[in-house]
Amino acid sequence: MKQSEITELSVEELKEKVTDFKKQHADLKMAHSVTPLENPLQLRKVKRTVARLATEITKRENQ
Structure with missing residues (x-):
């Protein structure tokens, strides 16, 4: 997954992707x-x- 694709996702989608990839x-x-x-x-x-x-x-959480 490219960085440009990652920046387009929401926080919830990111968390789902983390669990999927783990x-x-x-x-x-x-x-x-x-x-x-x-x-x-x-x-x-x-x-x-x-x-x-x-x-x-x-x-994103630190911003």
């Missing part, structure tokens, strides 16, 4: 522990997306 990250980690993922960089991408979303939420 679940996706947990599922990918579990799948990777059982059998190696075809593209293990997916883990990094999802983890960074969660961080971007969380940062945007914090930024």
Whole structure:
């Protein structure tokens, strides 16, 4: 998810996306522990997306 897409979302949508991406990250980690993922960089991408979303939420709450 790009930063420009993140800035267009409301706070409630951001919180929903965070939970969705956290679940996706947990599922990918579990799948990777059982059998190696075809593209293990997916883990990094999802983890960074969660961080971007969380940062945007914090930024908006502090304003």
